[in-house]
Amino acid sequence: MENLLELSNIHTFIGQFHILEGVSLSVPKGSIIALLGRNGAGKTTTLKSILGLTPPRQGSVLFKGEPIQGRRSFDIAAKGIGFVPEHRAIFRDLSVLENLRIAERQKGDFERKEQFIFELFPDLKRLIKLPGTNLSGGQQQMLAVARALVPDNELLLIDEPSEGLAPVIIEQMMAAIQQLSAQSTVLLVEQNFVVASKLAQQYVIIEEGQSVKHGRMADLVQDKATIHRYLGAA
């Protein structure tokens, strides 16, 4: 099986703190894979290390078979990786349209994807002129995902898409992610195990900066002991 992304034994420091102490994982093309673990286990840092936002000091990151560790973030992203950060980090001073336009890598990216994006998130179409700061939490999250869809990204890194959202919105978000996974591979960080187990086919568990377990999601759902041990009461 061909892996779109492959991390082997990466170590990342933030300041003096050794956050990732050996994370290895592989993301096969065309799947949704969930990154699980407790708060502060290093899930977000793993995503940021892939993108070079917190560059790993050791280990290798292969994207489409090509080493990308040590490159500048914009360079890595431009190879076809989209990032949806936690806390719905959209640009609040920019309008919805500008938030989408800024993600263009080539002129006309937005026009090509416009229909697809508004099919996924019909709400955004009517909010197009509003500044980002006026959107509700759910709308901001939709915009953050939509922004990652504007250029042709083969891989999407999505961090905590359900965090702080109302159940109805979470349903919508899940449906959207399901739909977009037909086009791109998704590496998903998710605290909410129910959401993660419904979306992902595979999982990787991170514990204290190390990847400790991986496999098929269907197996994990049965394995109550593992869930209890690594994810707390789920």
Add this chain to the structure above:
Amino acid sequence: MDVLGTLKANRTRFITLGVLAFLFFTAVQGMPTEDWVITILRGLSVGMITFLVAAGLSLILGLMDVLNLAHGEMFMVGAYVGWTVFVRPDTFVDVLSPLLLTVVGFVLLPVWRVWIQKVPFLLKQAKFWPWLALVLGAGLLWIAYARFPLAIWNPDVYSESPITYSLALSQGNLLLATVPPSAGWPLGLLGTLLGGSLLGLAIAGFGLRQQAGTMSNHISRGTWITTAVLLVLGLVTFFINSNITDFLLGISTTARFFVAMAVATGLGFVIGGLIEVALIRPLYDRPIYQLMITLGLSFIVIEVVRAIWGRPEFTMPKAALFDGSGDGCPATSFGDLIAHQCSTILLFDGRIRTYNEVFIILVGLVVLALVWLILQRTRIGMIIRAGVQDSEMVEALGINVRQVFTFVFAMGVALATLGGVLAAPSIGLSTDMGTRLLLLALIALAIGGLTSFPGAAAGAILVGLLQQFIIKYGQIGINLPFLAEPFKPSPPLVPASTVLLMVIILLILPHGLFGRNE
């Protein structure tokens, strides 16, 4: 969000603005018409100069989190360079050639980088040779510069000092210095090119240690084109030196003043870009050290200016367009103003100076609108606005933020140098003008909201108005209840008032008038 909600959320802000507006109207009420009109115009003028410095400072602080303490000094450099172009165009043309040829070496930086990586010896000994290149380059430049024929003033001799040249021009005759004979100019040209290249090589070498492995090996076509253009310009300015000088001497002082503005702005853009690339860029992960490096830079710049232009203060004459007097002046109508190029205008029985109170404000407004348009209507403006909030996320979208950083730094410094040349005819030239204005700009920024562009404009204008109103009331006195004599604010109260306003506003609104709560 509905209107009422916005009102409620920003209650403190609106109340503060209301109180400020009330104070403003009270201050206006206490004066005769001609007094408050002129005070407001003066305040706006000071505000616009402050804005030109504050705008760059705010953009740089917002986008890169760098508090550029050398920004005031850039303002000062703008003033001195503008003065040189205006009062001594011959000197300006003389230094063009060595300057352009030196910059070639820096523009070729990407070429040096690639070249270094191809030579194993240079890669291995990166701790040693950059220092050698630095010393050699500086020495070579020192020798080469002396070979150029350069007609310059001499601050140590009164009859040849900038003061004398300024005075002469303000009386209508342009003095020029005699050109010393040039000795061995081919060596000068070659030495300058080589020296600049060595310095560029040294910078590339120092950079090697900090970012080994992540450097791009790409040489864009722009590098070669810029190099060629600079090379040609450098040689052309050398060989037809006297023609250019004659041209600059032939045009009217008004035209020459606009040339001075353009030169100062352009030079600021180049200097800003160079500072960002060479000094700020290696330090993005050590913010407090950026503060220190800009501080060190400001010391150096002040000393360089003192060495070249001398310590004493001097003035800059106004261009003819703003200096007319006699028949039909002070102007009472727009037609008169244009026809006689009056230095003053009569408005409500008060005399308004055309340059200080009209031209500066106009230029300030134009710049304000232009920068606003760039920020709101262009892609780079969009990236800047997004980057002010979260530059990491912008980079994660696949945008090379560092390039935008360089552009913004260059633009910010260009605005400051433009402010300098604009302010020079009004406030004169002194080596502490930069420091004073930096403080004023910082206060303006704090009041308006550190990283907000409209805030920078509003804060600057507020500071200017407050300052001028206090000065005016220092002359006419305030009639306070329970006091027999009118209260006259003493001069130290002028700086104290702006500082106090800042402290009060920050305590009420920690993010300034227009800043957003993060």
Add this chain to the structure above:
Amino acid sequence: MQSTLANRTAEKTSLADWWKANRGLLGLLILLIAFPFLLALSEGQSIGDVLANEAGNAKFMQGLLIEVFILAIYALSYDLILGVTGLLSFGHAMFFAAGAYFTGIAFKNLGWGAGQTLLGLVVVAVVQALLFGVVLPRVKGITFALVTLGLASVFHIVVQSTEMSEWTGADVGLQGVIAPEWLNTNTARFQLYLLTLLATFLVYLIYRRFVDSPTGRVCIAIRENEGRALMLGYNTFLFKLVALVVASLTAVLAGFFHTIHQPIVSPNVASLGWTVSALLIILIGGVGTLSGALVGAAVFRLLEFFLDRWFGNAANFLLGAVYVTIVLFLPYGIVGTWRLRSLDMAKGRARLMKLLGLGKKETGD
């Protein structure tokens, strides 16, 4: 660096160990005490001349070193709030200047003795720290820096204003202060030298102890991540206030010595430039290292002095160039960079020993 902190507390088991761990420091102290005598002997004066306060190079260099000690105390206090607690204040000069001016006014206008003055200084120090403390919860980061700059500027303007000239000497500066006989810089230079030297070392030791104490640890935690410290249940405001009070007490002490040592207290010591000096000193020495403040003060003052002596007008240019060079090539200051290097060197030496078969058990880094 955390591990060295841990080691340090573990070491303090007995007094003998403490002597051993600090022998470098003690050596330096003895050297500095001996310095005036050595210099006097090399210039053909006798030891008695130093004690008798004879004019000469030895007396002059003592004066210069007293300035270094005063700067060191002042910079230490700035390092405590910037380097340790992570508060960027641009108004630190006020802490120093208030001490300097109060001392002068107490001696000259009020006729107080040294003990009374010091007591008064404690009050001054606490009051001004509380004044900064008032704005502490409202503003953070660069805004705090600007508000403190504002407060200090108002102080600067007040001491400069003509209305205050009877007390502060307006923009000429405070002069004609006569210090008590036993610490007068003209008649008892060596006593003052010893006193400031001991005060510097004492302040340094107290500060080191403070940083190692639980309170100091919380201050460091605030610098690293205030949100986390808050979440752990610490009232970070109180800890920052404590740091401010301690720093203010120290800076006031530096101001006290400054007034005694200098013939004129210039209003410049209340200006932004004076705060910047403190910033430069600890950046040269290494932010948050404490000993960096001592090294930085020495480098700062001596460099300034000798560059001025040798190069005259060009001194400021060279000074700026030196700062830029230090920032670019000694990224963590002198002490900070040296610590990192020596850590690397120690590792390298251990590896070498192991290779040669001489290796003792590695004690960990």
